[in-house]
Amino acid sequence: MDRLKRSLHVPARTASPYRFTEPRWRSALVAHSGPAPAVTAAMSDFGYRTDELHGRANLPDDLAMTGPVQLLTPEGAGFLREIVHALKPCAVHNDYVVSHRLRGVEALSPFVHDMVRDSSFLRRASHLVGVPLVPHPIRDAGVQINYYEPSRTTVQAAPVAKWHRDGMNYVFTMTLSDHGEHEGGDYIYYRGHPDAFDRSREEITAAGPDHPHVRTAPFQHVGDTMFTRGSRVYHAVTPVTRGHRTTLAVSLFCPLLGDQDENRFWHSAPDDGLLRTVSNWRALRQAVRRPATYCRRESIPILPMPRTR
Numbered sequence: 001m002d003r004l005k006r007s008l009h010v011p012a013r014t015a016s017p018y019r020f021t022e023p024r025w026r027s028a029l030v031a032h033s034g035p036a037p038a039v040t041a042a043m044s045d046f047g048y049r050t051d052e053l054h055g056r057a058n059l060p061d062d063l064a065m066t067g068p069v070q071l072l073t074p075e076g077a078g079f080l081r082e083i084v085h086a087l088k089p090c091a092v093h094n095d096y097v098v099s100h101r102l103r104g105v106e107a108l109s110p111f112v113h114d115m116v117r118d119s120s121f122l123r124r125a126s127h128l129v130g131v132p133l134v135p136h137p138i139r140d141a142g143v144q145i146n147y148y149e150p151s152r153t154t155v156q157a158a159p160v161a162k163w164h165r166d167g168m169n170y171v172f173t174m175t176l177s178d179h180g181e182h183e184g185g186d187y188i189y190y191r192g193h194p195d196a197f198d199r200s201r202e203e204i205t206a207a208g209p210d211h212p213h214v215r216t217a218p219f220q221h222v223g224d225t226m227f228t229r230g231s232r233v234y235h236a237v238t239p240v241t242r243g244h245r246t247t248l249a250v251s252l253f254c255p256l257l258g259d260q261d262e263n264r265f266w267h268s269a270p271d272d273g274l275l276r277t278v279s280n281w282r283a284l285r286q287a288v289r290r291p292a293t294y295c296r297r298e299s300i301p302i303l304p305m306p307r308t309r
């Protein structure tokens with residue numbers, strides 16, 4: 001009922017216009033390697049059974065999490081940092097899941113628009129996960145920026161991300177702040193099955209990072225990126241008590257696995273409003289049925305199968 005009520009009003013898409021002169025995107029800003037990730041976990045490490053996975057015999061899809069990895073060169077991550085800073089006045093506040101954020105970033109930022117359609121970028125992301133990935137057909141949710149900082153007033157709580165699972169399966173979260181620039185603001189996740197989380201939600205929420213099955217993602221530097229199977233791993237962000245933390249979340253989609261997505265209509269309706277969600281939903285159904293048509297229409301390169309990660 002709460003989601004229905006929220007869906008019926010048309011939310012503000014941006015809080016103010018965006019007039020920043022961005023650097024131009026180019027493929028050379030994609031990083032092709034980096035240090036070995038500190039964390040790599042399979043779905044079985046999160047308690048998933050084989051029959052709960054989306055993959056198929058010739059396309060295993062069992063990676064739950066890996067990172068930090070680099071998707072962009074230091075120069076590319078630096079450009080993105082300037083852009084998300086310039087976009088901050090556009091972000092809106094709400095109390096739904098992430099309390100200060102900007103959705104549909106590629107509609108505002110030509111740099112981000114071109115980045116997520118770049119074949120080198122998509123090849124790098126696909127290679128890390130082991131399945132071919134393209135921008136998510138629900139473009140409003142495809143790229144979003146989350147802003148975290150201490151509360152400025154005693155009545156307003158500091159922006160956080162409450163414990164949740166995303167609508168999307170393949171989520172790359174890139175920090176655009178160095179860890180030294182803030183206290184708090186840790187990305188924490190539950191290393192276990194969502195059913196187990198649901199049974200102990202209150203206890204886990206109360207204990208936070210101190211819970212024995214809660215881990216902290218090892219983000220350190222601008223550009224550090226974690227791949228998370230966002231729809232299947234419970235995660236949250238602790239309040240920032242000093243400084244600022246900004247992250248960019250890119251959600252991708254595997255066109256070969258059809259209806260693999262965990263997204264539900266009522267997941268995004270409170271964010272985007274009912275009418276827009278209906279049109280987004282139609283786009284998703286069309287892309288699931290005819291992925292090549294979707295890719296052609298959106299100028300998304302169709303990639304060969306990635307080699308093993």
Ligand SMILES: [Fe+2]
Nearest residue numbers: 165166230235
């Ligand atoms: Fe999330």
